Amino acid sequence: xxxxLLIMRGTDxxxxxxxxxxxxxxxTTRQFIEEMVKAGVLLAxxxxxxxxxxxxxxxxxxxxxVTDGPYGExxxxxxxxxxxxxxxKQEAVEWAKRVPAARGxxxxxxxxxxxxxxxxxxx
Amino acid sequence: MSTADVxxxxxxxxARIVAxxxxxxxxxxxxxxxxxxxxxxxxxxxxxxxPANPAxxxxxxxxxxxxxxxxxxxxxxxxxxLLAADVAVDEDIDPDKIDDDVLALMFVSCHPVLxxxxxxxxxLRVVGGLSSGEIARAFLVPVPTVQAxxxxxKKTIAAAGVPFELPPAAERRERLGDVLSVLYVIxxxxxxxxxxDRLLRPDLAYEAxxxxxxxxxxxxxxxxxxxxxxxxxxxxxxxxxxxxxxGSPVLLDEQDRRLWDFLAIRRGLAALAKASARGLGPYxxxxxxxxxxxxxxxxxxTDWDRIVVLYEALGRVAPxxxxxxxxxxxxxxxxxxxxxxxxxxxxxxxxxxxxSHLVPTVRGELLARLGRRPEARAELELAARLCANQRExxxxxxxAAALS
Numbered sequence: 377x378x379x380x381l382l383i384m385r386g387t388d389x390x391x392x393x394x395x396x397x398x399x400x401x402x403x404t405t406r407q408f409i410e411e412m413v414k415a416g417v418l419l420a421x422x423x424x425x426x427x428x429x430x431x432x433x434x435x436x437x438x439x440x441x442v443t444d445g446p447y448g449e450x451x452x453x454x455x456x457x458x459x460x461x462x463x464x465k466q467e468a469v470e471w472a473k474r475v476p477a478a479r480g481x482x483x484x485x486x487x488x489x490x491x492x493x494x495x496x497x498x499x
Numbered sequence: 500m501s502t503a504d505v506x507x508x509x510x511x512x513x514a515r516i517v518a519x520x521x522x523x524x525x526x527x528x529x530x531x532x533x534x535x536x537x538x539x540x541x542x543x544x545x546x547x548x549x550p551a552n553p554a555x556x557x558x559x560x561x562x563x564x565x566x567x568x569x570x571x572x573x574x575x576x577x578x579x580x581l582l583a584a585d586v587a588v589d590e591d592i593d594p595d596k597i598d599d600d601v602l603a604l605m606f607v608s609c610h611p612v613l614x615x616x617x618x619x620x621x622x623l624r625v626v627g628g629l630s631s632g633e634i635a636r637a638f639l640v641p642v643p644t645v646q647a648x649x650x651x652x653k654k655t656i657a658a659a660g661v662p663f664e665l666p667p668a669a670e671r672r673e674r675l676g677d678v679l680s681v682l683y684v685i686x687x688x689x690x691x692x693x694x695x696d697r698l699l700r701p702d703l704a705y706e707a708x709x710x711x712x713x714x715x716x717x718x719x720x721x722x723x724x725x726x727x728x729x730x731x732x733x734x735x736x737x738x739x740x741x742x743x744x745x746g747s748p749v750l751l752d753e754q755d756r757r758l759w760d761f762l763a764i765r766r767g768l769a770a771l772a773k774a775s776a777r778g779l780g781p782y783x784x785x786x787x788x789x790x791x792x793x794x795x796x797x798x799x800x801t802d803w804d805r806i807v808v809l810y811e812a813l814g815r816v817a818p819x820x821x822x823x824x825x826x827x828x829x830x831x832x833x834x835x836x837x838x839x840x841x842x843x844x845x846x847x848x849x850x851x852x853x854x855s856h857l858v859p860t861v862r863g864e865l866l867a868r869l870g871r872r873p874e875a876r877a878e879l880e881l882a883a884r885l886c887a888n889q890r891e892x893x894x895x896x897x898x899a900a901a902l903s
Contacts, residue, residue, distance in 0.1 A: 417712075461708075470507040470508055
């Protein structure tokens with residue numbers, strides 16, 4: 377079965393809305409995770425720390441330049457992810473539609489190719 | 500909403516819908532039929548008018564179909580039945596009981612009154628949500644055969660008066676063995692197809708893993724459930740290395756271990772840790788063997804002594820000629836082919852695995868390592884004649900040819 381990554385992309389506003397009632401957010405998220413566990417599809421789920429605690433390593437110049445986060449002009453901030461083992465893209469999308477997300481947030485659904493699909497160097 | 504969208508919702512919701520319907524109609528076959536009718540209706544109506552709550556729509560429609568069916572039957576029988584049925588269907592669905600419902604559904608689909616084939620077909624259909632076509636493809640049988648197995652299975656359950664409930668605690672562990680063995684049969688068919696031209700049917704294997712994960716979530720206190728899950732994850736972790744780009748099998752000693760799925764190995768090891776709370780059962784022991792392979796950088800650097808010990812333990816907990824044969828292979832790696840040959844010859848003398856291609860396969864390998872080439876070749880040719888998987892057979896013939 378293919379794997380899909382559901383990437384939570386919040387905005388400052390949607391993140392603030394979620395943080396406004398942190399207990400509620402934690403409870404609904406836990407419930408959602410539980411549902412995916414019981415469906416046997418969840419492989420991993422993690423939330424990311426505050427973007428202001430992150431750093432960006434920039435390869436525009438000759439040497440990598442390290443700067444503090446957040447990510448400059450990006451309006452959407454990666455807040456966490458779910459890794460799912462599902463039968464189809466539609467099933468991944470169906471789970472994405474059920475993520476308890478605040479208004480304004482987006483969820484990106486990306487397929488994770490199997491190792492047999494990645495071009496292999498000579499072994 | 501496309502057909503694929505309907506299928507996606509069905510896959511996520513089917514077990515819960517069938518389970519909840521079974522609880523309030525008390526009729527497993529009726530519930531399954533009503534749920535299938537609801538999907539058929541969704542396939543025609545959703546593309547025109549997608550519902551706001553697809554899962555709720557499916558449940559409500561299936562429930563209506565079930566009530567219609569009960570009414571039709573009741574009208575043919577008598578009014579009392581109608582009244583009695585109406586009381587039953589008016590109960591609301593209790594979300595707190597849905598987990599138990601899905602678990603009960605697994606136990607019913609794997610009930611001992613059913614033939615092994617019917618258990619597999621019903622589990623894939625009503626718990627996994629696979630269509631008859633998908634099941635038929637997976638097991639290389641005609642669609643009508645699968646449909647007949649499902650219909651007969653439902654009739655058998657109704658005729659035997661199997662109640663829709665979790666078995667009592669005392670029976671549960673014993674019956675859990677049936678559920679685990681059905682999931683393992685499904686996984687094994689996906690991991691080494693018994694016949695046909697493909698070695699792996701990954702979709703089927705991953706479906707079995709998904710169901711095992713579901714079972715582990717519903718029965719977290721049963722070590723063997725985690726043992727089975729660990730075994731499946733650790734076995735599936737090797738899938739990417741088990742076949743060459745042309746589909747031919749790559750044997751363990753030639754596999755590129757860098758292709759092994761390390762995340763699956765990690766999940767397998769985590770499940771194995773949960774399986775060993777009170778000592779390992781048969782699935783846990785097999786998972787421990789798979790974990791020993793997973794931890795080794797190469798065949799030579801594998802802890803074969805540990806594998807021999809684990810096979811000895813497995814032979815005590817769940818004795819079988821296949822375990823003996825595998826123990827022989829491990830002994831050959833740990834202590835040399837001569838000792839292993841004695842184990843295999845004893846299996847043959849007792850005629851423990853008649854007709855299996857595995858015995859001459861192993862015997863042929865051992866004889867080759869002992870330098871007894873003509874005998875080895877004869878054994879491998881015998882193995883090829885007995886082997887039903889084309890991919891495996893061609894490997895055996897190649898090995899035999901190399902010995903001439």
